[in-house]
Amino acid sequence: MSDSQVTIKLTSDEALVLSHWLERLQMTDLSRVVDDPAVWAPIHRIAGTLDKALPELFAPDYDQRLEAARQRLRPED
Structure with a gap:
């Protein structure tokens, strides 16, 4: 098996x-x-990639942004 990516x-909501x-x-x-334990490396890689891609993580209103994203992603009842 090759090491293709x-x-x-x-x-952005899903990523956050x-x-x-x-x-x-x-x-x-x-x-x-x-x-x-073989799953740990991909978990850390995905988390690290998201951390680098999301400037929202360091925004002062991060909690509000996260909650708004959650609300948009939740299925409507």
């Missing part, structure tokens, strides 16, 4: 919400949540 496209969730995941004991 995979590209994943996310909306996923980044926040991955940050929380990484703050836990990953071995309790992710039972295969």
Whole structure:
């Protein structure tokens, strides 16, 4: 199998919400949540890529932006 790369496209809302969730995941004991250590490297890579791509992470109104993105992504009842 070759080492070709995979590209994943996310909306800015999806990226922000996923980044926040991955940050929380990484703050836990990953071995309790992710039972295969081979998955840890891709988790860290995705999180790092999102961190670099999202200037919102450092905005003073980050919490409000995150909540607004969550609201837009949640299915309507």
